[in-house]
Amino acid sequence: MKRAPLLLILALCALPSAAAEINCSGAPNVETFKYTWHMRGGLSWIAGIVFPTSGVGELKTTFPEGQSRVINSSLLITAPSGTKGGFYAYESQMDEAGKTLMTYHAYAWRDKSRKERTLFDYMKRLAHLHRETPEKQSDAVKPMPAEQFHDILTAIYYIRQNAANIRGPVTTVIYSDGKEYPVILRPSTRQVFTIGGKQVAAAGFEIVDAPGGRKWPGGVKVWLSDDARRIPFRIEIVQTMASMQLDLQSVEACAFMQAAK
Numbered sequence: 662m663k664r665a666p667l668l669l670i671l672a673l674c675a676l677p678s679a680a681a682e683i684n685c686s687g688a689p690n691v692e693t694f695k696y697t698w699h700m701r702g703g704l705s706w707i708a709g710i711v712f713p714t715s716g717v718g719e720l721k722t723t724f725p726e727g728q729s730r731v732i733n734s735s736l737l738i739t740a741p742s743g744t745k746g747g748f749y750a751y752e753s754q755m756d757e758a759g760k761t762l763m764t765y766h767a768y769a770w771r772d773k774s775r776k777e778r779t780l781f782d783y784m785k786r787l788a789h790l791h792r793e794t795p796e797k798q799s800d801a802v803k804p805m806p807a808e809q810f811h812d813i814l815t816a817i818y819y820i821r822q823n824a825a826n827i828r829g830p831v832t833t834v835i836y837s838d839g840k841e842y843p844v845i846l847r848p849s850t851r852q853v854f855t856i857g858g859k860q861v862a863a864a865g866f867e868i869v870d871a872p873g874g875r876k877w878p879g880g881v882k883v884w885l886s887d888d889a890r891r892i893p894f895r896i897e898i899v900q901t902m903a904s905m906q907l908d909l910q911s912v913e914a915c916a917f918m919q920a921a922k
Contacts, residue, residue, distance in 0.1 A: 842877035
């Protein structure tokens with residue numbers, strides 16, 4: 662995406678609907694949101710046996726500069742003691758049209774860890790998977806999904822870009838663990854959040870399993886500010902036993918994501 666002029670960025674950073682604590686520092690092509698998170702759900706105590714139930718998170722997007730045409734996105738979710746105490750990590754690469762080029766996710770907790778990276782070859786329509794655990798590594802090549810697809814991060818980016826145009830259900834595919842899952846992306850309930858002592862409204866969106874086809878065991882909910890920046894005030898990542906809820910604490914870098922028209 663082309664970066665907006667500096668004056669526009671500074672004006673949007675001053676909007677009351679944006680997060681109260683804003684530090685527009687760092688590289689001009691980087692956008693960074695800081696969160697705290699905690700586990701939710703009736704079985705979250707079971708999830709807490711194998712992973713911490715609270716900590717901090719960072720959602721970071723690096724926009725193209727120079728000759729690059731790739732947008733990099735990452736979400737790092739850590740335990741209170743940092744990555745040494747355990748983490749979840751998601752990474753994605755997409756082109757400027759939003760096409761997913763790479764997806765990666767990993768976790769580590771005590772003696773358990775797992776990494777998986779998939780590179781997509783659009784010329785040959787192949788997905789190249791690489792998996793790692795402490796016990797072994799493996800590689801595989803699979804056909805790419807026949808239709809447009811996203812991973813979790815590129816789906817969140819798509820929602821932020823197109824929030825003003827998403828009026829009803831949108832069918833798409835989530836790619837995860839070498840498998841494709843039909844899902845529905847749709848508007849959800851609006852909420853009011855208290856940010857820095859001020860109440861701000863946010864539009865809700867969710868990604869849920871679509872009827873028929875392979876059942877997606879996950880889910881995503883996100884609440885976005887009503888201004889042009891579409892700041893994600895809250896993100897919920899639904900897992901098998903519990904949900905992980907991330908609540909925005911600050912905006913650390915303020916590159917501007919250009920919304921779709």
